Amino acid sequence: MALSGIQIFKMLPNTNCQECGVPTCMAFAMKLAAGQAELDSCPYVSDEAREKLEEASAPPIRPVVIGTGDSALKVGGETVIFRHEKTFVNKPGIGLLITDTMDEAEVDKKLKTFKELEYDRVGMKLKADIVALKDTSGDPEKFLKLVEKVKNMGLTTLVLMSDKPEVLAKAVKAAGDIRPLIYAATDENVEELGKLALENNCPIAVRGKDLENAAELTSKLADMKLKDIVIDTGAREIRQAFQDHIAVRRAALVDKFRPLGFPTIVFPCDMTDDPIQETVFASTFIPKYGGIIILSEVDGHNLFPLSVQRMNIYTDPQRPMATTEGIYEINNPDENSPVLITSNFALTYFIVSGEVESSRVPSWLLIKDTEGLSVLTAWAAGKFVADAIAPFVKKCGIEDKIKHRKIVIPGAAATISGDLDEELTDWEVQIGPREGAHITPFLKNWKAA
Ligand code: SF4
Numbered sequence: 379m380a381l382s383g384i385q386i387f388k389m390l391p392n393t394n395c396q397e398c399g400v401p402t403c404m405a406f407a408m409k410l411a412a413g414q415a416e417l418d419s420c421p422y423v424s425d426e427a428r429e430k431l432e433e434a435s436a437p438p439i440r441p442v443v444i445g446t447g448d449s450a451l452k453v454g455g456e457t458v459i460f461r462h463e464k465t466f467v468n469k470p471g472i473g474l475l476i477t478d479t480m481d482e483a484e485v486d487k488k489l490k491t492f493k494e495l496e497y498d499r500v501g502m503k504l505k506a507d508i509v510a511l512k513d514t515s516g517d518p519e520k521f522l523k524l525v526e527k528v529k530n531m532g533l534t535t536l537v538l539m540s541d542k543p544e545v546l547a548k549a550v551k552a553a554g555d556i557r558p559l560i561y562a563a564t565d566e567n568v569e570e571l572g573k574l575a576l577e578n579n580c581p582i583a584v585r586g587k588d589l590e591n592a593a594e595l596t597s598k599l600a601d602m603k604l605k606d607i608v609i610d611t612g613a614r615e616i617r618q619a620f621q622d623h624i625a626v627r628r629a630a631l632v633d634k635f636r637p638l639g640f641p642t643i644v645f646p647c648d649m650t651d652d653p654i655q656e657t658v659f660a661s662t663f664i665p666k667y668g669g670i671i672i673l674s675e676v677d678g679h680n681l682f683p684l685s686v687q688r689m690n691i692y693t694d695p696q697r698p699m700a701t702t703e704g705i706y707e708i709n710n711p712d713e714n715s716p717v718l719i720t721s722n723f724a725l726t727y728f729i730v731s732g733e734v735e736s737s738r739v740p741s742w743l744l745i746k747d748t749e750g751l752s753v754l755t756a757w758a759a760g761k762f763v764a765d766a767i768a769p770f771v772k773k774c775g776i777e778d779k780i781k782h783r784k785i786v787i788p789g790a791a792a793t794i795s796g797d798l799d800e801e802l803t804d805w806e807v808q809i810g811p812r813e814g815a816h817i818t819p820f821l822k823n824w825k826a827a
Contacts, residue, residue: 381434383411389427390420397421414457416441438630439639441468442581442606442669444508444559445535451507453608453669454641459631461665462695468641469692470664471507472684473537473672475647477514478524485524489531492676497685500699500724504685506676509533510561513540513549521545525552537561537583537643537670543570550578559583559670561643562610563595572602581606583643588612589622593637600637607640608669614648616659620666627667641669657684664688698750699724705776706731711740713781714826718810719767720788721748721756729814737818742779746770753788764797771802782826786810 387407394402398419400409409415410431417423417431441455451471458464474492476485489509496505509528513521521540528536529552536558538549546560562585563571575582582604586592592609599607611622623642630639646659657680660671664687673680693699701722708731720730722745734741746767748756756762771777771785783805787795789812798807811820 381411381431383408386410386431386434389423389431391422393422395422412457436639438634439627439641440605440607442608442641444471444537444557444581444670446555446557447534449535450557451535451670456627456667457631459627461691465694465696466692469688470668471535471670472660472676472681472688473508473510473670474506474676475510475512475645475672475674476524476528477512478517478520479514485527488675489528489533493531493533495677495681497682499686499689500728501701502689504682504689506681506685508535508537508559508670510537510539510672511549513542513545516542518542518545518548522548522552525549529553529556537672543567543574546571547574550574550580557581559608559643561585563599565591565595568595568598569602572599572604575599575604575606576602581608583608583610585610586612589625589638593635596640597637609638609640609642610644611642614645616646616649616662619644619649620662623663623667642667643670643672644668645672647672647674653679656680660684661687665691700747700750701727701745703745703747703770703774705774705779706743706745708734708743709738709740711742711779713779715740715742715780716786716821716824716826717742717744717776717780717784718786719744719746719771721746721751721753721762723748723750723752723756726752730817733814733817734821737821739818739821739824741821742776744771744774744776744785753790757791757794762791762794764794764801767794767798768801771805784808784826786820786824788812 387404390403390407392403398406400406406415437455437457439454439456442453444451452468453471455467492506496503511524534556538546538558539561540546557580559581560571560575561583563582564585584592584595586595589611592611596607613619613622626638626642629635644663646656649659650656660673661684663671701724703722720726727745731743734743748761751759751761753762785805786808789810792809795807795809811817
């Protein structure tokens with residue numbers, strides 16, 4: 379049964395040493411009770427307390443890490459059913475399926491695209507996360523060759539898929555210490571694969587015939603002391619898979635049913651031969667609750683929309699995305715280049731900087747910290763007003779970089795121009811366009827003198 383923050387606090391050392399990253403043991407206890415911290419963050423919990431706390435403080439859906447190092451993929455760990463209740467925590471992994479019966483050239487092409495394709499969006503890198511290698515030939519040598527090839531390309535976040543435990547055992551050995559996800563334990567092999575996962579400290583997936591069977595399999599693995607488990611409900615039809623995912627999330631969060639308290643793996647690649655439909659199916663599982671989403675192809679047509687959707691769903695709705703305050707140089711500006719200022723809301727920054735860049739006019743862009751609020755919201759909150767902007771303009775160093783003293787404020791904030799004139803007495807305050815799309819003509823007509 380879940381413990382309250384006070385009950386947890388009584389079992390902590392109460393030294394407030396802060397090694398867990400929060401200021402006090404009480405604050406840590408509250409976070410633990412809310413499922414926002416992990417017990418392992420406190421190195422000083424006694425064994426006795428740990429035993430009691432582990433069960434009570436475990437997130438309803440266990441976080442599972444596949445792989446090691448910077449490229450490791452962490453899935454699960456979710457604590458809410460709807461993103462607006464708090465936030466979703468670990469974004470689902472987007473995966474590419476490669477089989478050992480594909481011809482060499484096709485494999486090379488797919489892997490090259492997987493490795494190289496990435497997008498930069500509001501300061502974030504969007505790319506695919508995991509490669510699922512599937513033994514479809516039944517030839518262990520062929521499968522091992524594929525595992526080694528992929529690993530040698532530096533791709534080390536892997537799912538190893540085979541129906542044969544002996545092939546998986548060899549593949550896990552060939553993979554070395556990269557902690558691949560072993561796929562998949564079934565009624566026929568659960569003990570054997572459970573042992574393999576235990577011996578090699580690897581996460582393991584179960585493939586159920588249905589949800590009930592999946593829960594039986596995870597219970598058997600949990601009895602073997604395995605914790606890092608991923609669920610494939612077995613559904614290969616969109617309607618059933620969608621229903622299963624909702625049932626898994628509700629069972630784990632609402633009913634506190636531990637056997638389904640694990641992240642999932644889902645295979646849109648097996649649900650249709652139509653690439654567009656496959657992308658649409660995959661997009662279903664981003665908000666509705668896929669852990670790892672395996673695609674037959676990763677390229678521009680699916681990676682961009684899916685990863686943008688994922689980014690939008692998995693950003694914290696309570697925390698605006700922000701850019702760092704400072705001076706940004708665009709198109710190699712010099713002492714006669716225009717100076718524009720805007721707020722540090724990430725979307726504002728990327729729209730304005732993108733428009734300035736595409737205008738090809740060398741410019742200085744000043745980004746004022748408004749705690750991630752957009753221009754109008756920041757103005758209303760008193761964070762993008764004259765007495766906040768003026769000290770920043772004076773101290774940021776822009777005066778040393780330019781000869782003129784003209785500053786362009788966003789058209790949406792025209793109302794501050796009078797106050798800003800009074801604060802920045804040496805400067806001429808100019809009102810810029812209201813819309814990003816009008817920045818280019820504005821800059822092309824701008825003159826320093
Ligand atoms: S690390 Fe442990 S003892 Fe230290 S403040 Fe955090 S909870 Fe308290």
